[in-house]
Amino acid sequence: MVIPSSPPYLAEWILRQLIDAEDMDAILGDFAEEYSTLRCNSSDSKAKLSYWQQTFRSCLPLIGMKISRHIERSLAMLEKMPLMQNKRLVWIGLAALLPALLLVITGVLQSGFGITTPNDALDALFQRYAVLKLIIHPLILLGGLGLALILNLLPASQLHWDRESQSLSATMTLKNNVLHWALVGISLLLLGIILLYSIVENFNIIPR
Amino acid sequence: MNIQSLTNIEEVILLAIFQLGKNAYGVTIRSQVEEMTDKSFSVGAIYVPLDRLTKRKLLETEIGDPTPERGGRRKRYYKLSKSGLAALREAKRLHDAIWAGIPELEGKVSS
Numbered sequence: 001m002v003i004p005s006s007p008p009y010l011a012e013w014i015l016r017q018l019i020d021a022e023d024m025d026a027i028l029g030d031f032a033e034e035y036s037t038l039r040c041n042s043s044d045s046k047a048k049l050s051y052w053q054q055t056f057r058s059c060l061p062l063i064g065m066k067i068s069r070h071i072e073r074s075l076a077m078l079e080k081m082p083l084m085q086n087k088r089l090v091w092i093g094l095a096a097l098l099p100a101l102l103l104v105i106t107g108v109l110q111s112g113f114g115i116t117t118p119n120d121a122l123d124a125l126f127q128r129y130a131v132l133k134l135i136i137h138p139l140i141l142l143g144g145l146g147l148a149l150i151l152n153l154l155p156a157s158q159l160h161w162d163r164e165s166q167s168l169s170a171t172m173t174l175k176n177n178v179l180h181w182a183l184v185g186i187s188l189l190l191l192g193i194i195l196l197y198s199i200v201e202n203f204n205i206i207p208r
Numbered sequence: 209m210n211i212q213s214l215t216n217i218e219e220v221i222l223l224a225i226f227q228l229g230k231n232a233y234g235v236t237i238r239s240q241v242e243e244m245t246d247k248s249f250s251v252g253a254i255y256v257p258l259d260r261l262t263k264r265k266l267l268e269t270e271i272g273d274p275t276p277e278r279g280g281r282r283k284r285y286y287k288l289s290k291s292g293l294a295a296l297r298e299a300k301r302l303h304d305a306i307w308a309g310i311p312e313l314e315g316k317v318s319s
Contacts, residue, residue, distance in 0.1 A: 007279075015252075018252075023255065023259075024281075025271075025281040025282045025284070026233075026234055026255075026281075026282070026283065026284035027251065027252065027255055028279070028281055029234075029278035029279065029281030029283060030233075030234035030235050030238075030251050030278075031251055032277070032278045032279040032281060033235050033275075033277050033278045034235060034251065036277040036278075036279075037277070054250055054251045054252075057250035057251075057252070057253070058250040058251050058252025058253060059252070061250065061253040061255070061256045062252040062255075064256065065252075065255065065256050065259055069259075
């Protein structure tokens with residue numbers, strides 16, 4: 001005789017959170033079948049206890065399976081995305097933001113973490129080859145960042161203007177070019193840090 | 209055909225599915241694996257290698273009909289694919305080859 005299965009609600013709810021929709025029938029069905037068999041052969045309480053035990057023992061493997069599936073899906077999605085529109089622009093952008101990146105990293109390491117070695121090495125290099133000082137000239141730093149920003153923003157986005165009788169409307173399309181957007185993000189971050197540093201360094205709050 | 213290598217648990221599971229024939233699904237596979245290895249596996253744990261083997265195309269799956277003892281849920285039947293069978297044969301050949309030269313090891317562990 002088959003006794004209709006009604007396993008512990010909370011345990012089943014926990015399992016539902018850990019199992020992918022595509023596996024739900026197969027795995028929850030196995031749990032239910034084992035529960036049902038145990039209920040027939042022993043008692044209701046024993047079956048419930050076993051269900052809980054199996055749930056706890058299955059948590060880690062099911063979480064692991066869920067995470068690995070999630071990673072696989074994300075990687076598959078990333079593979080489908082066009083990484084970049086123009087390889088050359090990515091490289092030029094990367095080269096253009098390097099001086100700012102170098103300056104910010106050495107600056108943050110020194111003022112934030114007390115690590116002076118990279119900054120000292122940079123100073124020694126500038127003293128030895130004075131011409132290299134040019135790379136930290138504000139024009140090169142900010143110009144490079146601006147160049148990297150524009151060069152990567154243009155291929156990753158599209159602005160479309162529509163002129164109607166009385167109004168002008170603009171539509172912006174953002175493309176899935178991960179590398180271009182990564183460089184846009186890094187450029188904006190570096191600009192923000194440099195701007196913040198210049199404000200903190202040059203403006204003092206004077207108490208009245 | 210590219211023959212894939214197997215871990216111990218993968219080999220046991222493939223062998224269990226081979227032995228179970230048409231009745232290989234989660235519950236029966238787990239029970240067979242426990243019997244073969246004398247180790248206990250949780251219901252969820254058995255699905256990790258099953259999932260891996262299916263992704264590697266060593267196993268094929270088929271959905272069965274819903275049954276009342278499973279709360280109306282369907283079974284997922286597993287069977288060996290051609291690659292799975294080849295991998296299992298290769299595992300056996302490897303075992304036979306590596307054990308062929310040392311038959312005297314049996315029964316001499318506690319000397």
